[in-house]
Amino acid sequence: MSLGLKRNTSAYANWQDDPLTGEITQAIVFLPGGNSNAVFPVQALDSARGKISEGLTNQTVQKRGRETAPPIPSAIFRKVVQSLGLVEMTDELRLRINQDVVRWVVAHEVGHTLGLRHQFAGALGSTIEATELQDVIKTYAETGEVDSKKLPDSSVMDYTTVDYLSGAAIRLGQDALPYDIAAVRWGYFNEDWRSTDFGLFCSDEDADTSTLVDCKRFQGPGPQIEARIGNWKTELQYFYLTLAREFQDFRSPSFGGEGKPPEEVPVSVTSVVEYYSNLLQSSVSMLTPDPDFVETYRSFKFVTDYNADEYLAKVLEYQDTHLRNAGGWAALFDSVIRVTQTGGSKAMPLTKDLQVNFESYISSENYKKGKTMYGREYEFTDDDINYLVEFSQKFFPMFEEQLFSSFKAKLLGTFFADIDPQTLTTKKTQLSADN
Secondary structure (H helix, E strand, O other): OEEOOOEOOOOEEEEEEOOOOOOEEEEEEEEOOEOOOOOOOOOOOOOOOOOOOOOOOOOOOOOOOOEEOOOOOHHHHHHHHHHHOOOOOOHHHHHHHHHHHHHHHHHHHHHHHOOOOOOOOHHHHOOOOHHHHHHHHHHHHHHOOOOOOOOOOOOOOOOEOOHHHHHHHHHOOOOOOHHHHHHHHHHHHOOOHHHOOOOOOOOHHHHHHOOEOOOOOOEOOOOHHHHHHHHHHHHHHOHHHHHHHHHHHHHOHHHOOOOOOHHHOOOOHHHHHHHHHHHHHHHHHOOOOOOEOHHHHHOOOOHHHOOHHHHHHHHHHHHHHHHHHOOHHHHHHHHHHHOOOOOOOOOOOHHHHHHHHHHHHHOOHHHHEEEOOOOOEEEOOHHHHHHHHHHHHHHHHHHHHHHHHHHHHHHHHHHOOOOOHHHHHHHHHHHHHHO
16 A cells, blocks of 8 residues: 555555456555545644645546545535534544544555445445434444444445445454455355345446436435435534534634634525525435336346336335335425424424524534634634624524425426426415415
């Protein structure tokens, strides 16, 4: 393995094989010093050769005939932060996540040198239920431990939102993941592939060109109907934390000079609403009659086996099973309904709930001074906090109004996209009247 000084490049692996036999004769893994796969900007390797990046990058990866691990985009970092929920970041946790990400990256690249391809169905083989993911991550954050029976993935050759959990399993000396064991046994120990359980599989060509909706890079663990509904609920529940921490990030000196005061932070209600509406649509779109899932698609091994009616029945059964596991339609639309609940309801309207939590969070002493989730120091003045309270009282009412309108538009566009214009107009009128 080689550690380098070059910044803002991705980890990658090169190998040389025998052109006659296919045998890999030598290989090397490169882990650049500015490895952008690290999630947080701290020094995870105590070496001048191995600094972890000081910020996230979104540069395009150039393969140049080799397998590369792309930089983790800021959207994935947000998922890491949101998955922690109310757990506050410490230097110890920040360092642990960095080091566990590096462990996963190295294992991923070593896998390539052994001939393993990307395995983007690995997340589907997770043994972590969507309803327990938060508890698994909280345990990791507080103790550094992960249960060996709660696998975040079936392979290190995947890219997921919780790859640091796979890195933690390596740190703790746990067994290799099931797909990787099966692939190496088949490839190196001559096990009969017909009796080997590889589980579900899909790779780059599927993620890039196929209609398989659950064969994507950076998925959450588990069946994606459950994972996306769980992610939708979690992200919206902790939006107030995401927003508050955004102001911390801009207040830190890394954004130039002394950092930006809250009134100079660009917060767009429209952009925020669009982001959460797209998350809702992503969940709902998997419940229409159109999606192809890896499990249902792979159940027909040969073209001659395909039967359209049987295939549709399998898709509907798959959707019904995982929607029920996720809590049914109520779990998906609870947040949508709560957006506009008024007086007399049992629960506070969601947006009012978010506003109360936001103002409580920014008023705490721990919020006013400290380190951002990235590890940069910041400090707010009393005037800054007063401004944030005023901002909250203006922002959240606008957020509520635009959010529900956008939700309705996304749902109409998803479920009624193929209906003729006259019927669609009637449906829209009925929906507006009902709400």
